[in-house]
Amino acid sequence: KQEVxxxxxALSVPEGENLVLNCSFTDSAIYNLQWFRQDPGKxxxxxxxxxxxxxxxxxGRLNASLDKSSGRSTLYIAASxxxxxxxxxxxxxxxxxxxxxxFGKGITLSVRP
Amino acid sequence: xxxxxxxxxxxxxxxxxKLTVTCSQNMNHEYMSWYRQDPxxxxxxxxxxxxxxxxxxxxVPEGYKVSRKEKRNFPLILESxxxxxxxxxxxxxxxxxxxxxTQYFGPGTRLLVL
Numbered sequence: 503k504q505e506v507x508x509x510x511x512a513l514s515v516p517e518g519e520n521l522v523l524n525c526s527f528t529d530s531a532i533y534n535l536q537w538f539r540q541d542p543g544k545x546x547x548x549x550x551x552x553x554x555x556x557x558x559x560x561x562g563r564l565n566a567s568l569d570k571s572s573g574r575s576t577l578y579i580a581a582s583x584x585x586x587x588x589x590x591x592x593x594x595x596x597x598x599x600x601x602x603x604x605f606g607k608g609i610t611l612s613v614r615p
Numbered sequence: 616x617x618x619x620x621x622x623x624x625x626x627x628x629x630x631x632x633k634l635t636v637t638c639s640q641n642m643n644h645e646y647m648s649w650y651r652q653d654p655x656x657x658x659x660x661x662x663x664x665x666x667x668x669x670x671x672x673x674x675v676p677e678g679y680k681v682s683r684k685e686k687r688n689f690p691l692i693l694e695s696x697x698x699x700x701x702x703x704x705x706x707x708x709x710x711x712x713x714x715x716x717t718q719y720f721g722p723g724t725r726l727l728v729l
Contacts, residue, residue, distance in 0.1 A: 605659075
């Protein structure tokens with residue numbers, strides 16, 4: 503059974519710091535991996551999606567990498583801002599036959615001004 | 616605006632009183648699903664639907680029912696709610712495009728069962 507782990511559960515950093523959020527998964531046979539952002543009272547917003555054949559994806563200050571063989575992904579946030587404070591969720595898709603996602607428990611990030 | 620809407624957003628109820636959480640999407644997506652999110656457990660899929668009149672169980676379907684009579688709506692039904700169904704519920708609709716499922720999540724429904 504696929505398990506997705508995100509450690510630590512919470513992280514607090516000062517504004518301007520570059521930071522890395524980690525995600526690990528137990529079964530390397532994934533179809534793709536996504537990083538989501540969750541804000542209180544709002545739904546989940548997809549940040550980056552990496553197909554199993556890709557190594558990384560970038561969007562603005564965000565860069566996500568994927569190492570399927572080791573079962574790891576990282577989300578790199580450059581020059582963090584208070585507006586980046588949110589919960590970041592990693593999720594894997596095991597097949598293209600459906601859109602089911604297996605989620606990690608998330609990392610709650612707080613960026614201090 | 617493309618969106619997934621859920622109603623109600625917040626609900627307090629008592630054990631055994633039937634309730635329905637509605638979910639509607641305006642993107643003509645065929646695939647819809649329900650997740651629940653609990654502290655320490657993350658998001659888990661409850662039910663999903665590949666199209667009208669086609670539904671199937673996810674990982675935690677016990678105590679829930681769904682129906683898909685129209686493409687845009689996918690209500691979640693709790694016939695006899697219990698306190699262990701207190702949770703944050705998310706509806707999602709998905710589009711298959713260029714080899715990727717693009718997911719759109721609703722804002723969530725926070726349910727408290729007393």
